[in-house]
Amino acid sequence: MSTTLSITRSGRRRNIGELAIRAVLIACSFAAVLTTVGIVFSLMFEAVRFFEQVAITEFMFGLEWSPQTAIRSDQVGASGAFGAIPLITGTLLISAIAMFVAAPLGLMSAIYLAEYSSSRMRNVVKPLLEMLAGIPTVVYGFFAALVIAPFIRDAGTGAGFEVASESALAAGLAMGIMIVPLVSSLSDDVISAVPQSLRDASYGLGATQAETIRKVVLPAAIPGIAGSILLATSRAIGETMIVVMAAGLAAKLTLNPLDAVTTITVQIVTLLTGDQEFDSAKTLAAFALGLLLFVATLILNIIALKIVELFREQYD
Amino acid sequence: MTDLITKSDGRLKGRHAGERRFKAYGMIAILISLGFLALMVSTILYQGFPAFKRNLVGLDINFDAVVIDPDGNRESSALRSANYTKLARASLRGLFPDVKKRRDKRKLNNILSSEVGYELRAMVLADHSLIGSTKRVWLSASGETELYFKGYISADLPEDQRRLDNDQIGWLDTLAHDGRIQTRFNTPFLTSGDSREPELAGILGALLGSFLTLLVCFALSFPIGTLAAIYLEEYAPKSRLNRLIEVNINNLAAVPSIVFGLLGLAILLNTFGLPRSTPLVGGMVLALMTLPTIIIASRASLRAVPPSIREAAMGIGASKTQTTFHHVAPLAMPGMLTGAIIGMAQALGETAPLLMIGMVAFIVDLPTGITDAATALPVQIFLWADSPERGFVEKTSAAIVVLLVFLIIMNLAAIVLRRKLEIRW
Numbered sequence: 164m165s166t167t168l169s170i171t172r173s174g175r176r177r178n179i180g181e182l183a184i185r186a187v188l189i190a191c192s193f194a195a196v197l198t199t200v201g202i203v204f205s206l207m208f209e210a211v212r213f214f215e216q217v218a219i220t221e222f223m224f225g226l227e228w229s230p231q232t233a234i235r236s237d238q239v240g241a242s243g244a245f246g247a248i249p250l251i252t253g254t255l256l257i258s259a260i261a262m263f264v265a266a267p268l269g270l271m272s273a274i275y276l277a278e279y280s281s282s283r284m285r286n287v288v289k290p291l292l293e294m295l296a297g298i299p300t301v302v303y304g305f306f307a308a309l310v311i312a313p314f315i316r317d318a319g320t321g322a323g324f325e326v327a328s329e330s331a332l333a334a335g336l337a338m339g340i341m342i343v344p345l346v347s348s349l350s351d352d353v354i355s356a357v358p359q360s361l362r363d364a365s366y367g368l369g370a371t372q373a374e375t376i377r378k379v380v381l382p383a384a385i386p387g388i389a390g391s392i393l394l395a396t397s398r399a400i401g402e403t404m405i406v407v408m409a410a411g412l413a414a415k416l417t418l419n420p421l422d423a424v425t426t427i428t429v430q431i432v433t434l435l436t437g438d439q440e441f442d443s444a445k446t447l448a449a450f451a452l453g454l455l456l457f458v459a460t461l462i463l464n465i466i467a468l469k470i471v472e473l474f475r476e477q478y479d
Numbered sequence: 480m481t482d483l484i485t486k487s488d489g490r491l492k493g494r495h496a497g498e499r500r501f502k503a504y505g506m507i508a509i510l511i512s513l514g515f516l517a518l519m520v521s522t523i524l525y526q527g528f529p530a531f532k533r534n535l536v537g538l539d540i541n542f543d544a545v546v547i548d549p550d551g552n553r554e555s556s557a558l559r560s561a562n563y564t565k566l567a568r569a570s571l572r573g574l575f576p577d578v579k580k581r582r583d584k585r586k587l588n589n590i591l592s593s594e595v596g597y598e599l600r601a602m603v604l605a606d607h608s609l610i611g612s613t614k615r616v617w618l619s620a621s622g623e624t625e626l627y628f629k630g631y632i633s634a635d636l637p638e639d640q641r642r643l644d645n646d647q648i649g650w651l652d653t654l655a656h657d658g659r660i661q662t663r664f665n666t667p668f669l670t671s672g673d674s675r676e677p678e679l680a681g682i683l684g685a686l687l688g689s690f691l692t693l694l695v696c697f698a699l700s701f702p703i704g705t706l707a708a709i710y711l712e713e714y715a716p717k718s719r720l721n722r723l724i725e726v727n728i729n730n731l732a733a734v735p736s737i738v739f740g741l742l743g744l745a746i747l748l749n750t751f752g753l754p755r756s757t758p759l760v761g762g763m764v765l766a767l768m769t770l771p772t773i774i775i776a777s778r779a780s781l782r783a784v785p786p787s788i789r790e791a792a793m794g795i796g797a798s799k800t801q802t803t804f805h806h807v808a809p810l811a812m813p814g815m816l817t818g819a820i821i822g823m824a825q826a827l828g829e830t831a832p833l834l835m836i837g838m839v840a841f842i843v844d845l846p847t848g849i850t851d852a853a854t855a856l857p858v859q860i861f862l863w864a865d866s867p868e869r870g871f872v873e874k875t876s877a878a879i880v881v882l883l884v885f886l887i888i889m890n891l892a893a894i895v896l897r898r899k900l901e902i903r904w
Contacts, residue, residue, distance in 0.1 A: 275505025401735025
């Protein structure tokens with residue numbers, strides 16, 4: 164009788180322990196949710212305070228960005244202009260250049276690795292490509308500013324173009340190379356996931372390997388590839404250090420890749436480094452830009468993940 | 480009929496050429512990417528290598544008791560405040576007695592680093608018996624002198640286009656000819672903090688800052704990340720809530736790093752009032768950033784543990800928690816640790832969020848705790864890359880070399896760990 168009692172007791176104690184541990188585990192997995200909530204709330208809160216000072220329409224549609232608010236109220240240009248359009252075009256211009264580099268390089272590398280290369284070559288090349296992703300972005304920024312930008316300027320002036328010393332092209336090229344492994348490894352996965360039977364059917368009809376890849380494998384893999392390119396674009400939009408070091412500060416509304424443009428991330432960094440009071444429109448503007456960046460990348464990610472997921476279901 | 484065959488032969492040739500071209504495109508894409516990698520790494524190695532060497536100027540210093548210790552009582556306050564720079568300059572002038580004009584004297588002084596006084600002081604404080612003697616000592620050269628001996632300033636350029644004029648180059652050549660210039664391994668680069676003078680700037684401060692930041696980051700993200708992974712993989716029922724958590728983690732992994740910096744600035748600094756520019760806040764921000772990486776890697780390694788292990792443990796009466804923590808988690812540990820190391824390597828290279836929380840200051844002192852103001856290695860690279868002095872270019876490259884060495888070590892550790900401890904079921 165007494166033994167049964169002790170068993171039930173210890174059983175109960177065990178249950179309490181189980182519950183406590185389960186509670187700790189749930190709390191830990193909520194850390195990620197809390198982080199997202201924290202991001203959304205802190206950005207929203209500061210952005211709302213910014214929009215109390217600057218109209219949201221001016222921010223979203225204004226064509227001029229010069230966040231210098233005056234120290235004295237009678238100074239010239241005291242109000243500052245907070246139109247985000249030049250920043251958005253700058254960001255899109257640099258990201259477009261980056262994707263122009265990364266998409267073909269990444270996709271062709273992935274095709275070669277998945278379809279042509281021997282497994283030995285794959286084992287060597289894949290980690291080397293991944294190294295490109297492992298190198299900190301500050302290194303790319305330094306390299307872009309030190310080597311690529313002067314090279315483009317010299318080459319451009321030699322060819323008779325007017326090239327800014329901090330051109331969008333230099334930052335975009337460096338960023339493109341950085342993103343290659345992201346595109347290639349994701350595309351590689353999707354291409355490898357295309358069932359062999361499709362290839363065999365194509366070969367059976369007499370198609371060459373290149374024809375099979377172009378007309379059978381790629382069309383089957385296209386949703387996944389699109390997803391990987393969207394993910395890479397979102398990465399390019401949010402990239403900070405390369406553009407801080409290699410792109411300009413002047414907010415210029417242009418689509419000329421040889422001009423200096425600035426991006427959302429560059430402006431966040433310039434607005435928030437250095438000393439300033441926390442409540443000025445200038446600092447709050449950084450949070451509004453941060454919110455814009457967060458929403459844009461989030462939408463791209465959700466679409467990309469959705470596309471990839473839909474594609475996976477097709478062949479499973 | 481024959482016509483048809485020759486026609487199709489021609490087309491076949493074209494198709495095969497297309498095949499070769501397509502394959503070549505793939506090869507070219509890989510070569511461009513890897514070529515860029517090789518170019519970038521070799522440029523940085525080439526640029527950074529000279530920074531690991533430094534030039535010293537050998538001078539016969541007369542440790543004049545009248546200058547150093549006029550009262551003769553060896554009191555440390557007197558010894559500390561004496562004008563040691565004067566001793567070095569006097570000795571240098573003794574080598575070139577023709578230099579008379581004030582302007583020329585200043586040019587001559589510019590051969591030595593502005594910090595030579597501190598170097599001499601340290602020698603005297605370490606050994607009082609030096610006072611009154613004359614001894615050949617090796618002192619730091621100035622940034623310009625370094626640039627000259629490392630070949631960045633060419634004597635062939637017109638005089639007004641270089642940082643050293645003909646007189647200075649003449650003096651430097653004489654010093655070199657007399658064997659008074661030595662090249663040594665640049666130990667101060669690895670053992671001192673930041674400085675405004677490129678020849679004196681070191682990375683130890685930034686290294687310590689990065690180390691402390693990663694320590695905080697690991698202490699937070701590893702337990703939280705693995706426990707979250709355990710919950711999601713072992714406990715969580717397939718509910719909408721848990722599905723939400725999963726989607727959330729995947730999206731969090733793709734949030735731009737600078738946004739985490741904004742979060743840290745708004746919540747940790749401005750709401751909770753934690754100290755700015757410290758490894759504590761830096762580590763917390765990076766922990767939030769690496770959390771998704773660790774969770775995803777840990778889940779994958781938990782999933783790799785076969786269900787038979789769980790069933791066996793349950794079968795002999797272990798509770799859910801006992802099964803998980805005594806049997807499943809230890810088996811998944813190598814994979815979790817590998818994920819954590821990869822997450823830490825990511826955190827080590829991260830710059831943007833640290834800029835947001837003010838770890839971007841010019842800090843000379845070495846940080847001693849997680850609440851000291853500090854900077855981190857990638858931020859130091861950013862700061863040096865921004866400096867206009869020519870001498871900082873090689874420092875920047877050298878700091879990158881050090882950063883890459885650490886990253887390679889961490890990644891190798893992850894690979895070795897995986898190979899060594901991986902269990903094949």
